[in-house]
Every structure is written in C-alpha cells, then in structure tokens.
Amino acid sequence: MHSSTRFRQWAPLLACLIIHITHSTPAGEAILGRRRTPERGAVNVVSYNVQSFPSTLQWAIYVPNADRIEHIATTKVMQSPQLDVVVLQEAFAKSTVKRLANDLSLMGFSHVVKPARHPFKLTGGVMIASRSMLIRESSLTFQTCCGLDCFAAKGIVFVETRIDGKSVGIIGTHLQANDPLCASFSSTAYEAAREVRRDQLRQIRQFVDREENARLDVMIVAGDLNVNGYAEAASDQETEEWNEMMQALQAAPMTRTKHRTTLDHSMDPATNSYMARTGDTKHEHLDYVLSLRLPGRSAPPNATTLRVHRARHPITNADLSDHHPVHGRVPL
Template identity: 25%
Template sequence: MKGKLLKGVLSLGVGLGALYSGTSAQAEVSTNQNDTLKVMTHNVYMLSTNLYPNWGQTERADLIGAADYIKNQDVVILNEVFDNSASDRLLGNLKKEYPNQTAVLGRSSGSEWDKTLGNYSSSPPEDGGVAIVSKWPIAEKIQYVFAKGCGPDNLSNKGFVYTKIKKNDRFVHVIGTHLQAEDSMCGKTSPASVRTNQLKEIQDFIKNKNIPNNEYVLIGGDMNVNKINAENNNDSEYASMFKTLNASVPSY
C-alpha cells in the first residue's frame, strides 16, 4: 500500500503462451534444460493491514518465504503485495533464494526502476501490488501504470512490471500484471472492457520494445479472467485475451 477470480501465468513468446490455476501457477519455457525457465505466479493476498489488521499478513510473509513450493523456481511473479511492511518482509525472506528483485509496482518511481511509464501517480492510496523476483540477473526493470481502472481499482497504481532476465547467455522477458477486478462499483463501466484496454496496453508495450524474434516473452499474474467453460468458446473473454495479446497457451 502507498501511505479476484482467476490467477494465472501467461507465457507468451515472440514465439508467444498461458497457464492458470487457483492461487499459483507454473510454466516452463523450452524443452532444453539449459534454456528452461521455470516461472511461478502467486497471489499472496496481502491487503493493507490498515483495512484488514487481523489477516495475518506478517505471519504469512514468513510462512510463504519458508515454504517448499516457492523454492526452486527461476522466476516468481507476486500479486497483491499491497501491505508495505508485510511485502517488504516477504521480499526479504525470498532474497536468499531469489537475490534479484524488482520493487513493488506503483509504490515509488525512483532509481529502483530503469523507467516508469504510463499513468503513474504519487497520490493514489494504493500501489499496484506486483513484484518479480528472480534467481537470474535482471538486466532491465520497467514499471507501467495502466491508463484507467474502474471502481476501487481506479484509486490504485495498477499496471504491470516488465523485466529482462538473463539466464546463462540468453534473455527472457517476463511481465507480471494484475488486471482490473470484476466489481459492481464500476457502475456502467464494464470491467471486461477495461481489462481489454489494459491488455492492449501490454501488447503495445511489447511491440514498442522490438524484442528479437528468438527471445521469449512471458506474461503472468492475476488476470481476473475466468477460464472455466471458456477454453472452447471463441467468443469468451478468455479466448479474446489471447487474441489481444497474440498469445498461445503454453504447455505445463
């Protein structure tokens, strides 16, 4: 903090791809072990203790940091690391396993980022709640705040974190995001339409990066898009998400 639906890992490439589960998900890029990048996404649900003082945020920061399931990845995308104290504690607990880390999206705009893009503001009551930690060096870190949200999301710096990660002698580009929530407080604004525009912002960013065709791009996080009963429906928001991102579902 400054002052839900389906969680997932989308793996895209400029060979572009996605993976979903309830709270965390994993994807692997490439079948060659030397080129494989194991990526996990995890919504840790660390809402501000100012609003939810009895939800065990600090205790969970310690439990997650010590848990076996979060170890032995190459990259972990964290969502909803909103509470400042608990998120700092979690990132500290993960430092030994994942020494290369970004700051939390939208919490500040200093030298911890190579660039801050989009609609960043220093005044919203909530940050973007996304961070990426990596076993491998991070050559570039960019935070991007979406142009618009609706409902309470409009009072946050939601967007995405971009990282350029170097494993051995190859680069992989990993984006962590948390899209617009489904919320009755959006009024006449459709949350799905907001998510579509946010996905377009991600795709535009990728295009403008001019990433080489032989380097993978992975997108992960809490997409707030329902996969259930949608995989074979070409008109579903789930299918539209992949079309917008020019992505395909990865194997996992």
C-alpha cells in the same frame, strides 16, 4: 573440572541458544542450503496473488498479514529447485514487500523489483524476484480502471534477464477485477470490467511490440489476469473473454497439467480455506504464466504448461491467500 561436568553445566544455556537461533531465523535462511537444479531449455515461473493490503484495511476485511506472509517463501512451490522467477501480486503492504523481498533474496532470488510507490494511491502491488541478474527493467501504469481498482496504481512491471543463455523478458501484472462498483446505466459490472481489461491487454501488447523487445528470445506475462479460464465453470461470456485475451496478447496455447498434489484452478472455496471464509462460491482460474509472440516474429511461441499448487501454513494447514499459486513452464 571434568569435561562431562562442564558440558552438563553449559547444556541448558546451549539449548536455549539453539532454540533462539532456530526461532529467530528468517524464513528464507531455512532453505539456503537447498541445491538448485535449473532446467535446461525452459523458464520456470511461479505467479502468486498474496492478497496483502496495508494492515488497517487488511484487519478490517481480510485475514491479517501476521502469521501468513512470513510463511510464503518456505512453501513447497517456492522451494522448487528449478524455479527461475517469482511474480507476486497484491503486495500492497509495505511490511509485506520488505518481508518477501528479504526472504526471497535469502533463497537466491537476489534481484528483486518492488512495486513503485504512488503519492495518492496504493502501489500496483506487483513484485518480481529473479535468480539471474536483471539487464533491464521498466514499468507502466494502466490508463484505465473502474471501481475500487482505481485506488491502486495497477499496471505492469517488466524485467529482462538471461536464463540458460537466452534473453528473457518477464511482465508481471494484475488486471482489472470484476467489481459491482464498475456497473453503470449502460453496462453491467462484468461488461464494464471486461472493457477495462480489454484496454489493459491492448496496453500490454503495445508494450510487447516495442522495438527494443524484438531482440528477446522469449516474452512472458505472469499474474492475476482476472479472466476465467476454467472452462467447466465459465459462462459463455467468460469463455469468449478467455479466447479474446489469448488473441489480444498473441499468446501461445497453455495447458494445465494435473499431478496428485495439484489442483484444477486457482480460485476455489472448496480447496482454499482462506477463500471459503469470504463466502465466495465461484470456481475460477484467474492466474497465468503465458508465452507471447515477439514483435517481428511470424512463428508462434511454444505452448506453455501450468500447474496449480497449494500454499499452506506449516502448523495450521490454512491456505496463505485467497488465490492458489501457479507454476508455469515456458520452453525456450
């Protein structure tokens, strides 16, 4: 049989096979071939609140996980060739943790720390994925909470790794949210939630000050800190809390830098279709990557820079979470 005739016979089957492989390939495999170009002298960290509860709860009050979580790993911010570490929050759903861990591993973030399970509560929801090997890891559950946050085992996830020859500690966390259920006869909801955050920040700083962390070169905290750092839209109380947080953490100054494709702040219904559906109208910046002073060091760490990005569905262009992801650059 002539080769061209044989090809015409097999062409339909070959086309079907190609389509099947293309559509069944996990998200991470689509970028396995992307060249990594690490930045010398800096750690690049993405923090993203992916807002994913177990399916029943997610379906009841939020945008479903389906056709959303599977696209997170292939967003532009996650594909940055300079990216070293990814810190995720609100990864409460077991299926979400499994999917993101698999996709990030395929992308080269082969060292993943998943949220620790709790017998009676939701997990803390924090995941950390690193390209470089983990030397040490630990976790801590906060001692205080209020409102609905008490149904989750919120706290910190810590990893130590080496990047560009330096020992780097990374804390992933998600602090107390402002919740009407936090209100009491003696304090407003905001005042009560702020007091809980104040105590949680104290617990983070106590962790940083442990003796075993003194040998690190850099300590980073990344996550949804639920403190509004968007000065243009913050109340006097919120501005005061922002300053208090930076002092409590002993954090280096942070600058949000703008680019033609970046945004001003991480929560904004005007730029986030997912958040707009909730009816919230407030503009806030709640998500951070900060460099903290190490124990026994008198010199403050170098200032960090932060960019706010969009993470959108490849077909519908809808935002994938109610938060925008942030990309922080921390000098070594």
